[in-house]
Amino acid sequence: MTARILIVEDEAPIRRLLRIALEAEGHLVVEASTAREGIAGAARETPSAIILDLGLPDADGITVLQAIREWSTVPVLVLSVRADEADKVAALDAGAQDYVVKPFGVKELLARLRALLRDRSDENMGRSVIEIGEIRMDAAAHTAHRGDEDLKLTRREFDLLWMLMSNAGRLLPQNLILHTIWGPAHTGDAQYLRVYIRQLRAKIGDDASNPRYIFTEAGVGYRFADADTVRVSR
Template sequence: MTSAARILIVDDEAPIRRFLRIALESEGYEVVEAGTARDGIRAAAHEQPAAVILDLGLPDADGLAVLRGIREWSQMPVLVLSVRSDEGGKVAALDAGAQDYVTKPFGTREFLARLRALLRDRGEPSPSPSVLEIGDLRIDAAAHTVTKASEPVRLTRREFDLLWLLASHAGRLVTQGQILRTLWGPAHAEDSQYLRVYVRQLRAKIGDDASDPRYIFTEPGVGYRFRSQGPDHI
């Protein structure tokens, strides 16, 4: 851990945020705060924290919605702080992608120790980008928006997930099986025809010609390769 590691606190209670800020800054962390689910997701995307401290009882949405929103585009560590002490609540948070769960009220030393362990176990990987710009496409994972030459592109949720998966592996081959298992689950790993339909729909919406592609290149019988983030080449 470095002394400048940035920690995002998402909690609607100002006294709790103030208490956590004092505790974290005393240990050398940089602190960013958010009081709502919406602001929490936005801060996670744009501040790129080393870890998120997340309360589940937010005024505009359940904290699990924030957790699931982050997990759509990043594996940044999330430590849940909550008054919910029931086993079901803990399991739900962990299943949704939290790395740890601390029940309020909590001891400062234990909280800081858990955070250190969380960062140490993760090795503080570089945060995943939430926005990709490739050619004239701009893909924002946190906002779930796509623009082409600054004009909005309307995609279904599945089409967006497919585009993000390919674009986040730009320049690398992604096999049909990898795509199908990731987006549709193991039971659909052989449904290549199903995938081809979605690729065709996605190409049509982003203005990509299969016979002369700019973005999605087909490796026949194997998978797809998205254009690299540099000049016009794969």
């Protein structure tokens, strides 16, 4: 069964090795070489599983894991040179499902990954299309529609809407959204995010005073309605 696997690893040779092995198993592979790219990729790509290095250039992998766990239960397999028990315990306590020490055997890593994927609900594996109410997004084609209308979204608007819709029903803290979409330098720019939310609402036909899709938790963040709570207008 094909799954989308996100590799968060700063060493290009290891990313290449993993890509070759995973694609040979029939999986789709997305790569990230920094913590920032990893968090963004986890939000944007909704992977079936993540292979995560701890020694990233811009932040520790534990930070990435903790950030992802604020909104996602995606299985995470840590791949690290850190072999101490304390490091393994810290990663598992932060939400990792498994831990493999470098250097590693590819066959063993693939077997461990298969075990994680078996425990993952099939309905969430490799998802690239999301449809809630009249809004439909296709990440692979990079398209968004409201009914029959093609939504003209900027790249940032698309990434923001995808993050909200792929986590429908969950409250996403505004600092997490800002960190994921715009980077760590913008985690305090709440007004900046409000502008983009207002633009998105206008494009998808949502009313802030009586929302169907994007709900605001004042001072905390935003939540996109899940499919069970949205009535499609006729």
